[in-house]
Amino acid sequence: MQIINFISATAIPMIIIIIIIYGIKEKKKVFDIFLKGAKDGIEIVINLFPTLLGIFLAVGLLRASGVLDFIIKIISPITNILKIPSQILPLAMLRPISGSASMGVAVDIMKQYGTDSIIGKITSTIMGSTETTFYTIAIYTACIKVKKIRFVLVAALLADLAGMISSVVICQLMS
Amino acid sequence: MLNIIWPIFIIISVIYALIAGNIQHVSNEIFDSATSAVELTLTFFGTICLWNGLMEIAKNTSLINKLTKSLKPFVHFLFPELKNNKQAQEEISMNMVANLLGLGNAATPLGLKAMQTMQKENSEKETLTNSIAMFIVINTASMQLIPTNVIAIRSSLGSQEPSNIILQVWIATVIAATVGIISTKILMKRF
Incomplete structure (x- = not known):
């Protein structure tokens, strides 16, 4: 348990230090370069805001109206058998379809159940280990104008499913 | 995709809330969600800029x-x-x-x-x-x-x-x- 915490806590500082040491070794003006990159980040955030606003409205309404609880109630008999917390199901369903919508749901879940609860950790792990599959396939296939994508969607969704199931299992094992 | 999902979410929520008698919650949530979006964006503001800056060094x-x-x-x-x-x-x-x-x-x-x-x-x-x-x-x-x-x-x-x-x-x-x-x-x- 302590080793896990240690690895998780050390990863980010180590990466930062490696990058900076490389920069100094190659005689780069690390701080100036940092400032330039950070400034470019502002644009990314500003472009993100309208999407988040729209998604938070839609997801917030789903929860406040009781629709989300209703869906969870319907699916919970199945998830109980599989020992998957039913609260994460809306996330699992939206994750491959929309990055921002699933982020909205993830924030909602963590607000309600706590970031450090098992449900909060499963939510975080799913968000970190899976991608917006449909979107990725769409932009990659559109750029070369292919029509037959063969088995790609099946394989990608299998990977997502594996990622989600292992997120649940790992978080339950590690707590 | 979101052009379909987004309106469906909103319409279903409002209709469900009217039937279930939750419309006051829904009304409050409209403004709460806007605040939450700002809070999360502010959180990202720092992290994304910080990470982008560090990665700019890595790229160089x-x-x-x-x-x-x-x-x-x-x-x-x-x-x-x-x-x-x-x-x-x-x-x-x-x-x-x-x-x-x-x-x-x-x-x-x-x-x-x-x-x-x-x-x-x-x-x-x-x-x-x-x-x-x-x-x-x-x-x-x-x-x-x-x-x-x-x-x-x-x-x-x-x-x-x-x-x-x-x-x-x-x-x-x-x-x-x-x-x-x-x-x-x-x-x-x-x-």
Whole structure:
């Protein structure tokens, strides 16, 4: 348990230090370069805001109206058998379809159940280990104008499913 | 996609709330959600700018090149058909490195370039080759070293240990990617 915490806590500082040491070794003006990159980040955030606003409205309404609880109630008999917390199901369903919508749901879940609860950790792990599959396939296939994508969607969704199931299992094992 | 999902979510919620008698909650939530969006954006503001700044340093050093080279055996294993296509191999490796470092904005254009390079050797332009299929599946698996966005969200929501999910994420990612790669290798022989 302590080793896990240690690895998780050390990863980010180590990466930062490696990058900076490389920069100094190659005689780069690390701080100036940092400032330039950070400034470019502002644009990314500003472009993100309208999407988040729209998604938070839609997801917030789903929860406040009781629709989300209703869906969870319907699916919970199945998830109980599989020992998957039913609260994460809306996330699992939206994750491959929309990055921002699933982020909205993830924030909602963590607000309600706590970031450090098992449900909060499963939510975080799913968000970190899976991608917006449909979107990725769409932009990659559109750029070369292919029509037959063969088995790609099946394989990608299998990977997502594996990622989600292992997120649940790992978080339950590690707590 | 969101042009369909977004209105459906809102319409269903309002109608359900009217029937269930929750309309006051829904009304409050409209304004709460706007505030939440601002709070989360502010959280991202710091993290994204910080990470972008650090990665800008990485991009300016030979670190990226070294990482790209170290991926060579992996690329050879995944894309045996590209044995003689050095350009495609290099673009694929660069896309992978960008993904690993969480440079989403750099990864996509690199990925699209790799797609076009591989498409040149494709004799049936409307059908995916095995290599292109593998490349797409790998890009749908989130191979990111540090899930910065998730950590930022956790931190903003008051987590005691925001980064204490990294190892879990690594394990889950590796399992997901392995399943994706194996199923691609199996399915490409039959379909």
